[in-house]
Amino acid sequence: MRWARFDHHGTATYGIVEGDSIQLVSGTPFGEWKKAGASVKLADAKLLIPFEPQTFYACGLNYAGHVREVAAKIGQPAVLPPNPDVGYRANNSLIAHNEAIVIPKDATEKVQYEGELVVVIGKKAKHLTRENALNCVLGYTIGNDVSERTWQKSDRTLWRAKNTDTFAPMGPWIETDVDLEKLVTKIRVNGKEPIQFPTNDMIFGVVDFLVAMTRYLTLVPGDMVWMGTEGATENMKHGDVCEVEIVGIGTLRNPVVRES
Numbered sequence: 001m002r003w004a005r006f007d008h009h010g011t012a013t014y015g016i017v018e019g020d021s022i023q024l025v026s027g028t029p030f031g032e033w034k035k036a037g038a039s040v041k042l043a044d045a046k047l048l049i050p051f052e053p054q055t056f057y058a059c060g061l062n063y064a065g066h067v068r069e070v071a072a073k074i075g076q077p078a079v080l081p082p083n084p085d086v087g088y089r090a091n092n093s094l095i096a097h098n099e100a101i102v103i104p105k106d107a108t109e110k111v112q113y114e115g116e117l118v119v120v121i122g123k124k125a126k127h128l129t130r131e132n133a134l135n136c137v138l139g140y141t142i143g144n145d146v147s148e149r150t151w152q153k154s155d156r157t158l159w160r161a162k163n164t165d166t167f168a169p170m171g172p173w174i175e176t177d178v179d180l181e182k183l184v185t186k187i188r189v190n191g192k193e194p195i196q197f198p199t200n201d202m203i204f205g206v207v208d209f210l211v212a213m214t215r216y217l218t219l220v221p222g223d224m225v226w227m228g229t230e231g232a233t234e235n236m237k238h239g240d241v242c243e244v245e246i247v248g249i250g251t252l253r254n255p256v257v258r259e260s
Contacts, residue, residue, distance in 0.1 A: 002250075003029045003139065003174040006045040017042060017173055029138060029174065030122060030221040049096045050141050050174045051120065054222040056089040058145065058162075059209060062202050062228030069232045084204040084212040089145075089226070090163040097171035097252055101242065104164060105259040107148050111236050114145035114229035115187045115244035117199050119206055120174050121223040126214050133210040136219060139176035142252040143226045144169040144244050147233070175249045180206065185229075188243040189236065197230040199246055 002017035014029060015022035020042050027033025030051070061067050061081055071078035095101070103111050122138025145162060146169070152161035162168075183199035204212075209225060236242055238258040245251040 001139075001176045003050065003176070004042075004045070004172070005048045005050050006040075007048060008040070008045075012048055015040070015045075029176075047097045047172050049094050049170050050172070051222060051224075053091060053094075053224045054220055055224075056091055056094075056168075057213070057223065057225040058087045058089050059204070059226060059228045060085045060087050062204060063197070063230035064203060065197075065231045066229055067203075080203055084209045086209065086213055086225075087158075089168060090159075092165055093146075093163050093168035095166045095169050095254070097169070097254070099169065099254060100166065101144075101146055101169060101236070101254050101256045102166045103236075103238070103256065103258040107164075107258075108150040109235055109237065110149035111256075112147050112149060112233040113187060113189070113236060113242050113244070114147055114233055115185050115246075116143040116145055116229050117183065117185070117206075117227040117246060118143040118170060119210075119225040119227065121219045121225070122221055124221065125210070125219040126217075128211050128214040130207055130211055133207045136210065137206070138221070139174040140178050140246075140249055141170060141174050141224075142172070142244050142246050142249055144242060144252060144254065145226060145229065146236075169244075169252055169254045171252050172250050178248060182248055184247040186243075186245040186247070188245070189234065189240055191241075194234055195231045201230065202227060 014025045021039045024036040024038045068078040118141045120138045123136040125136035146167040180200045185199045186196040240256040243253045
């Protein structure tokens with residue numbers, strides 16, 4: 001099932017994507033719901049971010065190739081993380097499918113994409129085990145963790161580098177029927193594909209993070225966990241269009257503009 005959230009006559013409304021239409025729903029995917037008996041054409045709908053997250057968690061350096069690329073850029077040996085490493089992002093940075101990534105006028109040219117799997121929590125969870133960890137997951141969507149690399153080196157908390165307005169595109173919807181082992185992430189800039197990788201080829205997988213996190217904190221419906229990216233990332237510039245496709249989920253597409 002694919003849950004979309006869209007602007008319906010000025011109101012954020014949930015619906016279920018079926019073919020080329022969205023079936024309107026009364027309620028939300030995080031609680032009780034029923035079909036409202038009406039639909040809109042998917043092509044005509046203005047998609048919003050798939051949900052308003054409670055807490056925005058982010059996994060750092062979770063793919064071996066990306067760890068090596070980062071280490072090489074800063075001239076240090078590559079050291080894989082020994083444990084799942086969890087950080088936070090800010091909701092102000094979130095934008096929807098087809099909305100513009102806006103590069104601040106004082107940013108350097110080193111503004112780069114990071115295509116990521118996003119885990120959407122659907123049930124309250126604490127002290128999860130490997131056997132039941134995925135039971136709290138509603139589904140998955142796609143994120144682009146846009147990063148200003150010069151700021152990333154200088155800002156101790158990454159407050160600008162990864163939390164600038166528009167630096168976290170997410171969407172286009174939540175897919176609930178997902179086989180993690182079959183997912184493939186493909187990133188395209190202006191139609192060219194610099195990288196693709198098995199999405200689940202992580203240092204620590206979804207289960208690892210959910211078990212580790214819920215030892216210490218309670219996950220609630222509407223929380224989300226961004227799972228990191230793989231490989232080298234490249235600069236984006238004014239006029240580019242960046243697409244992050246995860247086969248089996250969909251494609252997140254965003255144009256790039258620089259403030260004048």
